[in-house]
Amino acid sequence: MVDAYQAAVRAGAFVDEEISEKLDVELRRVVEARKRLRELRLLSDAPDGCPAAPLDPEIVEAELVSALEVSISRQRGQVARIHRQLRSLTTVYRSTERDTGEKVPIRVLDSAADVRRELDLARRRCAQERMALQPGGGRAAHLLQADLVHTQELLRRGVRIRTLYQHTARSSMATWAYAKRVDDAGGEVRTAEELSERLIIYDRRIAFVPKERRGQEAPGAAVVTDPTLVAYLCRSFEAAWQVGTPFPGPDAAEADDGHSPGADLRASILRLMGMGLKDEVIARRLGMATRTCRRYISTLMEELGADSRFQAGLLVGRREAADAAEAAGARTPNP
Numbered sequence: 001m002v003d004a005y006q007a008a009v010r011a012g013a014f015v016d017e018e019i020s021e022k023l024d025v026e027l028r029r030v031v032e033a034r035k036r037l038r039e040l041r042l043l044s045d046a047p048d049g050c051p052a053a054p055l056d057p058e059i060v061e062a063e064l065v066s067a068l069e070v071s072i073s074r075q076r077g078q079v080a081r082i083h084r085q086l087r088s089l090t091t092v093y094r095s096t097e098r099d100t101g102e103k104v105p106i107r108v109l110d111s112a113a114d115v116r117r118e119l120d121l122a123r124r125r126c127a128q129e130r131m132a133l134q135p136g137g138g139r140a141a142h143l144l145q146a147d148l149v150h151t152q153e154l155l156r157r158g159v160r161i162r163t164l165y166q167h168t169a170r171s172s173m174a175t176w177a178y179a180k181r182v183d184d185a186g187g188e189v190r191t192a193e194e195l196s197e198r199l200i201i202y203d204r205r206i207a208f209v210p211k212e213r214r215g216q217e218a219p220g221a222a223v224v225t226d227p228t229l230v231a232y233l234c235r236s237f238e239a240a241w242q243v244g245t246p247f248p249g250p251d252a253a254e255a256d257d258g259h260s261p262g263a264d265l266r267a268s269i270l271r272l273m274g275m276g277l278k279d280e281v282i283a284r285r286l287g288m289a290t291r292t293c294r295r296y297i298s299t300l301m302e303e304l305g306a307d308s309r310f311q312a313g314l315l316v317g318r319r320e321a322a323d324a325a326e327a328a329g330a331r332t333p334n335p
Contacts, residue, residue: 004033005042005054013051014043105226108211112218115208122202123150129160130202131237135195137289138172148178152185161187164237164244166195167265168286180248190244193268194285199233207233269296273312 007022008014014034020027034052037043041060043052109115123130139147151161161182169175169191179189200208207230211219224230265286272282283293297309306312 001033001036004030005037008037008043008054013053015051105224105229107223108220109223110211110220112220115210115218115221115223118221118223119200119208122206122208123154126154126159126202127157128203130154130162130200131234131241132163132201133195133197133199133237133240134163134165134169135198136166137168138175139169139178141174144174144178148181151182151187155182155185155187162237162241163187163189164195164240165189165191165247166286167191167193167245168292170247176248183248189247190241191247192240192244193265195240199237201230201233201237204230204234206230209233266296266300269293270300270312273297273300273309 003023004014004019007019011018014037016027016030016034020030023030034043037054038052041064042055042057044055046052109118155161163182165175165179182189198210205225205227207224209222209224211221213219224233268286269282272285277285279294279297280290282297283290286293301307301309301312306315
Protein backbone atom coordinates (compact mmCIF):
# COMPACT_ATOMS: atom_id res chain seq x y z
CA MET A 1 0.00 0.00 0.00
CA VAL A 2 2.82 2.43 0.87
CA ASP A 3 4.58 1.81 -2.46
CA ALA A 4 1.35 2.32 -4.38
CA TYR A 5 0.65 5.58 -2.51
CA GLN A 6 4.20 6.81 -3.18
CA ALA A 7 3.83 6.05 -6.89
CA ALA A 8 0.52 7.93 -6.98
CA VAL A 9 2.07 10.97 -5.25
CA ARG A 10 4.87 11.07 -7.81
CA ALA A 11 2.44 10.70 -10.72
CA GLY A 12 -0.13 13.10 -9.26
CA ALA A 13 -2.93 10.55 -9.71
CA PHE A 14 -3.79 6.97 -8.79
CA VAL A 15 -4.12 4.99 -12.02
CA ASP A 16 -4.31 1.26 -11.38
CA GLU A 17 -2.69 0.04 -14.59
CA GLU A 18 0.17 2.54 -14.50
CA ILE A 19 1.03 1.79 -10.88
CA SER A 20 0.82 -1.96 -11.51
CA GLU A 21 3.26 -1.63 -14.40
CA LYS A 22 5.59 0.74 -12.55
CA LEU A 23 5.80 -1.43 -9.42
CA ASP A 24 5.71 -4.70 -11.38
CA VAL A 25 2.95 -6.15 -9.21
CA GLU A 26 -0.35 -7.81 -10.00
CA LEU A 27 -3.22 -5.47 -10.79
CA ARG A 28 -5.28 -7.19 -8.09
CA ARG A 29 -2.86 -6.03 -5.39
CA VAL A 30 -2.95 -2.45 -6.70
CA VAL A 31 -6.77 -2.45 -6.59
CA GLU A 32 -6.64 -3.68 -2.98
CA ALA A 33 -4.18 -0.91 -2.12
CA ARG A 34 -6.48 1.69 -3.70
CA LYS A 35 -9.45 0.47 -1.67
CA ARG A 36 -7.41 0.66 1.53
CA LEU A 37 -6.21 4.19 0.72
CA ARG A 38 -9.81 5.27 0.12
CA GLU A 39 -10.79 3.86 3.54
CA LEU A 40 -8.05 6.03 5.05
CA ARG A 41 -9.35 9.02 3.02
CA LEU A 42 -5.95 9.43 1.34
CA LEU A 43 -7.48 9.55 -2.15
CA SER A 44 -9.83 12.24 -3.39
CA ASP A 45 -13.34 11.57 -4.59
CA ALA A 46 -13.28 11.50 -8.39
CA PRO A 47 -16.02 11.18 -11.04
CA ASP A 48 -16.38 7.83 -12.73
CA GLY A 49 -13.63 7.27 -15.25
CA CYS A 50 -11.33 9.86 -13.71
CA PRO A 51 -8.32 8.94 -11.56
CA ALA A 52 -8.28 9.94 -7.89
CA ALA A 53 -5.61 12.30 -6.61
CA PRO A 54 -3.52 11.46 -3.53
CA LEU A 55 -4.19 13.71 -0.50
CA ASP A 56 -1.87 15.08 2.19
CA PRO A 57 -1.92 12.73 5.24
CA GLU A 58 -1.54 15.65 7.66
CA ILE A 59 -4.73 17.27 6.37
CA VAL A 60 -6.61 13.97 6.57
CA GLU A 61 -5.25 13.36 10.07
CA ALA A 62 -6.41 16.78 11.23
CA GLU A 63 -9.91 16.14 9.90
CA LEU A 64 -10.18 12.70 11.53
CA VAL A 65 -8.67 13.72 14.86
CA SER A 66 -10.80 16.85 15.03
CA ALA A 67 -13.98 14.80 14.72
CA LEU A 68 -12.78 12.38 17.40
CA GLU A 69 -11.79 15.21 19.74
CA VAL A 70 -15.25 16.73 19.44
CA SER A 71 -16.79 13.33 20.24
CA ILE A 72 -14.45 12.81 23.22
CA SER A 73 -15.18 16.31 24.54
CA ARG A 74 -18.92 15.64 24.29
CA GLN A 75 -18.58 12.31 26.14
CA ARG A 76 -16.44 13.89 28.86
CA GLY A 77 -19.17 16.46 29.37
CA GLN A 78 -21.73 13.67 29.74
CA VAL A 79 -19.51 11.88 32.27
CA ALA A 80 -19.10 15.09 34.28
CA ARG A 81 -22.88 15.64 34.34
CA ILE A 82 -23.47 12.06 35.51
CA HIS A 83 -20.89 12.49 38.28
CA ARG A 84 -22.52 15.72 39.47
CA GLN A 85 -26.03 14.25 39.46
CA LEU A 86 -25.10 11.02 41.24
CA ARG A 87 -22.92 12.76 43.82
CA SER A 88 -25.78 15.07 44.74
CA LEU A 89 -28.07 12.05 45.12
CA THR A 90 -25.42 10.21 47.14
CA THR A 91 -25.44 13.11 49.59
CA VAL A 92 -29.21 12.74 49.96
CA TYR A 93 -28.89 8.97 50.45
CA ARG A 94 -26.18 9.26 53.12
CA SER A 95 -27.94 12.07 54.99
CA THR A 96 -31.14 10.01 55.10
CA GLU A 97 -29.18 7.10 56.59
CA ARG A 98 -27.79 9.40 59.28
CA ASP A 99 -31.25 10.82 60.04
CA THR A 100 -32.78 7.38 60.52
CA GLY A 101 -29.78 6.30 62.59
CA GLU A 102 -29.27 2.99 60.82
CA LYS A 103 -29.04 1.27 57.46
CA VAL A 104 -31.61 -1.19 56.20
CA PRO A 105 -30.29 -4.52 57.60
CA ILE A 106 -31.56 -6.63 54.69
CA ARG A 107 -32.27 -5.45 51.16
CA VAL A 108 -33.79 -7.86 48.66
CA LEU A 109 -32.79 -7.24 45.04
CA ASP A 110 -34.92 -8.94 42.41
CA SER A 111 -32.74 -8.00 39.44
CA ALA A 112 -29.56 -9.96 38.72
CA ALA A 113 -28.10 -6.78 37.20
CA ASP A 114 -28.68 -4.92 40.48
CA VAL A 115 -26.99 -7.76 42.36
CA ARG A 116 -23.94 -7.58 40.08
CA ARG A 117 -23.66 -3.84 40.67
CA GLU A 118 -23.81 -4.32 44.45
CA LEU A 119 -21.23 -7.11 44.24
CA ASP A 120 -18.91 -4.91 42.19
CA LEU A 121 -19.23 -2.10 44.74
CA ALA A 122 -18.57 -4.44 47.67
CA ARG A 123 -15.53 -5.89 45.88
CA ARG A 124 -14.07 -2.46 45.17
CA ARG A 125 -14.52 -1.48 48.82
CA CYS A 126 -13.21 -4.77 50.20
CA ALA A 127 -10.04 -4.28 52.24
CA GLN A 128 -9.51 -7.42 54.33
CA GLU A 129 -11.30 -10.64 53.41
CA ARG A 130 -13.68 -12.35 51.01
CA MET A 131 -15.36 -15.64 51.91
CA ALA A 132 -17.46 -17.60 49.43
CA LEU A 133 -19.46 -20.83 49.31
CA GLN A 134 -19.96 -22.25 45.80
CA PRO A 135 -22.25 -25.32 45.92
CA GLY A 136 -22.68 -27.61 42.95
CA GLY A 137 -20.07 -29.13 40.69
CA GLY A 138 -17.55 -27.38 38.48
CA ARG A 139 -18.43 -23.95 37.12
CA ALA A 140 -18.37 -22.81 33.50
CA ALA A 141 -14.96 -21.74 32.22
CA HIS A 142 -16.08 -18.21 31.27
CA LEU A 143 -17.50 -17.63 34.76
CA LEU A 144 -14.29 -18.88 36.35
CA GLN A 145 -12.18 -16.63 34.14
CA ALA A 146 -14.20 -13.55 35.08
CA ASP A 147 -14.00 -14.45 38.77
CA LEU A 148 -10.26 -15.11 38.49
CA VAL A 149 -9.65 -11.55 37.28
CA HIS A 150 -11.54 -10.14 40.27
CA THR A 151 -9.88 -12.56 42.69
CA GLN A 152 -6.37 -11.74 41.51
CA GLU A 153 -7.14 -8.03 41.84
CA LEU A 154 -8.22 -8.54 45.47
CA LEU A 155 -5.14 -10.63 46.24
CA ARG A 156 -2.86 -7.92 44.85
CA ARG A 157 -4.50 -5.53 47.31
CA GLY A 158 -3.71 -7.87 50.20
CA VAL A 159 -7.25 -9.21 50.65
CA ARG A 160 -7.53 -12.75 52.06
CA ILE A 161 -9.50 -15.03 49.74
CA ARG A 162 -11.21 -18.23 50.89
CA THR A 163 -13.56 -20.18 48.62
CA LEU A 164 -15.30 -23.47 49.38
CA TYR A 165 -16.61 -25.80 46.66
CA GLN A 166 -18.18 -29.24 46.86
CA HIS A 167 -16.03 -32.33 46.29
CA THR A 168 -17.67 -32.90 42.89
CA ALA A 169 -15.94 -29.74 41.59
CA ARG A 170 -12.66 -31.68 41.66
CA SER A 171 -13.70 -33.55 38.53
CA SER A 172 -13.88 -30.29 36.55
CA MET A 173 -10.60 -29.44 34.79
CA ALA A 174 -11.63 -25.79 34.45
CA THR A 175 -12.35 -25.52 38.18
CA TRP A 176 -9.12 -27.34 39.04
CA ALA A 177 -7.11 -24.92 36.87
CA TYR A 178 -8.90 -21.97 38.48
CA ALA A 179 -8.16 -23.26 41.99
CA LYS A 180 -4.51 -23.82 41.07
CA ARG A 181 -4.09 -20.24 39.85
CA VAL A 182 -5.84 -18.83 42.91
CA ASP A 183 -3.62 -20.97 45.15
CA ASP A 184 -0.49 -19.83 43.30
CA ALA A 185 -1.55 -16.20 43.79
CA GLY A 186 -1.98 -16.66 47.54
CA GLY A 187 -5.68 -17.50 47.83
CA GLU A 188 -7.20 -20.55 49.53
CA VAL A 189 -9.66 -23.02 48.02
CA ARG A 190 -11.17 -26.09 49.68
CA THR A 191 -13.90 -28.63 48.96
CA ALA A 192 -16.47 -30.23 51.27
CA GLU A 193 -19.20 -32.88 51.08
CA GLU A 194 -22.31 -30.73 51.17
CA LEU A 195 -22.92 -27.00 50.96
CA SER A 196 -26.36 -25.55 51.50
CA GLU A 197 -26.48 -22.38 49.41
CA ARG A 198 -24.21 -19.96 47.63
CA LEU A 199 -22.85 -17.26 49.91
CA ILE A 200 -20.41 -14.36 49.50
CA ILE A 201 -19.18 -12.24 52.42
CA TYR A 202 -16.94 -9.18 52.20
CA ASP A 203 -14.93 -7.93 55.18
CA ARG A 204 -17.35 -9.69 57.58
CA ARG A 205 -19.62 -6.68 57.08
CA ILE A 206 -21.81 -7.40 54.06
CA ALA A 207 -23.15 -10.74 52.82
CA PHE A 208 -24.95 -11.79 49.63
CA VAL A 209 -27.48 -14.64 49.84
CA PRO A 210 -29.15 -15.62 46.53
CA LYS A 211 -32.88 -16.00 46.09
CA GLU A 212 -34.26 -19.33 44.92
CA ARG A 213 -33.52 -19.88 41.24
CA ARG A 214 -36.57 -20.19 39.00
CA GLY A 215 -35.86 -21.23 35.44
CA GLN A 216 -32.63 -20.40 33.65
CA GLU A 217 -32.39 -16.73 34.63
CA ALA A 218 -29.93 -15.68 37.32
CA PRO A 219 -31.77 -15.05 40.60
CA GLY A 220 -31.79 -11.91 42.69
CA ALA A 221 -30.26 -11.83 46.15
CA ALA A 222 -30.60 -10.52 49.68
CA VAL A 223 -27.92 -8.04 50.71
CA VAL A 224 -27.34 -8.48 54.45
CA THR A 225 -25.58 -5.84 56.56
CA ASP A 226 -27.07 -6.54 59.98
CA PRO A 227 -24.03 -7.30 62.22
CA THR A 228 -25.72 -10.19 64.04
CA LEU A 229 -26.86 -11.92 60.85
CA VAL A 230 -23.53 -11.37 59.09
CA ALA A 231 -21.67 -12.77 62.12
CA TYR A 232 -23.93 -15.85 62.03
CA LEU A 233 -23.20 -16.36 58.32
CA CYS A 234 -19.47 -16.00 59.02
CA ARG A 235 -19.67 -18.70 61.71
CA SER A 236 -21.52 -20.97 59.28
CA PHE A 237 -18.78 -20.45 56.72
CA GLU A 238 -16.03 -21.13 59.27
CA ALA A 239 -17.71 -24.40 60.33
CA ALA A 240 -17.81 -25.62 56.72
CA TRP A 241 -14.28 -24.36 56.06
CA GLN A 242 -12.77 -26.28 58.99
CA VAL A 243 -13.90 -29.65 57.59
CA GLY A 244 -12.94 -28.80 54.01
CA THR A 245 -10.10 -30.42 52.06
CA PRO A 246 -7.47 -28.19 50.38
CA PHE A 247 -7.99 -27.86 46.62
CA PRO A 248 -5.92 -28.33 44.56
CA GLY A 249 -4.33 -30.97 46.70
CA PRO A 250 -4.39 -34.76 46.93
CA ASP A 251 -6.63 -36.21 44.27
CA ALA A 252 -9.68 -38.27 44.97
CA ALA A 253 -7.63 -41.44 45.50
CA GLU A 254 -8.10 -43.04 48.89
CA ALA A 255 -5.88 -41.90 51.72
CA ASP A 256 -4.42 -44.44 54.13
CA ASP A 257 -6.93 -43.51 56.83
CA GLY A 258 -9.86 -43.57 54.39
CA HIS A 259 -10.39 -39.82 54.63
CA SER A 260 -10.30 -38.21 51.21
CA PRO A 261 -12.74 -36.31 49.00
CA GLY A 262 -13.57 -39.56 47.19
CA ALA A 263 -14.18 -41.47 50.43
CA ASP A 264 -16.25 -38.60 51.85
CA LEU A 265 -18.36 -38.51 48.70
CA ARG A 266 -19.10 -42.23 48.81
CA ALA A 267 -19.92 -42.01 52.51
CA SER A 268 -22.33 -39.16 51.82
CA ILE A 269 -24.08 -41.10 49.05
CA LEU A 270 -24.44 -44.15 51.29
CA ARG A 271 -25.79 -42.02 54.13
CA LEU A 272 -28.35 -40.30 51.89
CA MET A 273 -29.34 -43.65 50.36
CA GLY A 274 -29.93 -44.94 53.88
CA MET A 275 -32.28 -42.00 54.46
CA GLY A 276 -34.38 -43.23 51.53
CA LEU A 277 -33.79 -40.18 49.34
CA LYS A 278 -34.30 -40.39 45.58
CA ASP A 279 -31.40 -40.22 43.14
CA GLU A 280 -32.37 -36.72 42.00
CA VAL A 281 -32.40 -35.40 45.58
CA ILE A 282 -29.04 -37.02 46.39
CA ALA A 283 -27.51 -35.57 43.23
CA ARG A 284 -28.81 -32.08 43.99
CA ARG A 285 -27.52 -32.13 47.57
CA LEU A 286 -24.09 -33.31 46.49
CA GLY A 287 -23.83 -30.97 43.51
CA MET A 288 -23.57 -33.55 40.74
CA ALA A 289 -25.53 -34.63 37.69
CA THR A 290 -28.23 -37.23 38.32
CA ARG A 291 -26.62 -39.58 35.79
CA THR A 292 -23.28 -39.33 37.59
CA CYS A 293 -24.97 -39.95 40.92
CA ARG A 294 -26.64 -43.09 39.58
CA ARG A 295 -23.27 -44.41 38.38
CA TYR A 296 -21.89 -43.94 41.89
CA ILE A 297 -24.92 -45.67 43.42
CA SER A 298 -24.60 -48.60 41.01
CA THR A 299 -20.91 -49.02 41.86
CA LEU A 300 -21.56 -48.80 45.61
CA MET A 301 -24.37 -51.37 45.47
CA GLU A 302 -22.05 -53.70 43.58
CA GLU A 303 -19.33 -53.21 46.22
CA LEU A 304 -21.85 -53.92 48.99
CA GLY A 305 -23.23 -56.94 47.19
CA ALA A 306 -26.73 -55.47 47.41
CA ASP A 307 -29.48 -56.30 44.93
CA SER A 308 -31.72 -53.37 45.89
CA ARG A 309 -31.51 -49.97 47.49
CA PHE A 310 -33.39 -51.30 50.52
CA GLN A 311 -30.84 -54.08 50.98
CA ALA A 312 -28.02 -51.57 50.52
CA GLY A 313 -29.53 -49.44 53.29
CA LEU A 314 -29.66 -52.44 55.63
CA LEU A 315 -26.05 -53.36 54.88
CA VAL A 316 -24.92 -49.79 55.46
CA GLY A 317 -26.81 -49.71 58.76
CA ARG A 318 -25.20 -52.96 59.91
CA ARG A 319 -21.75 -51.69 58.89
CA GLU A 320 -22.25 -48.45 60.83
CA ALA A 321 -23.49 -50.35 63.88
CA ALA A 322 -20.46 -52.66 63.75
CA ASP A 323 -18.09 -49.69 63.40
CA ALA A 324 -19.74 -47.96 66.35
CA ALA A 325 -19.47 -51.09 68.51
CA GLU A 326 -15.82 -51.51 67.56
CA ALA A 327 -15.11 -47.89 68.41
CA ALA A 328 -16.88 -48.24 71.76
CA GLY A 329 -14.87 -51.38 72.55
CA ALA A 330 -11.65 -49.58 71.75
CA ARG A 331 -12.54 -46.84 74.25
CA THR A 332 -13.41 -49.30 77.06
CA PRO A 333 -10.40 -49.73 79.41
CA ASN A 334 -9.23 -53.25 80.22
CA PRO A 335 -10.09 -54.43 83.79
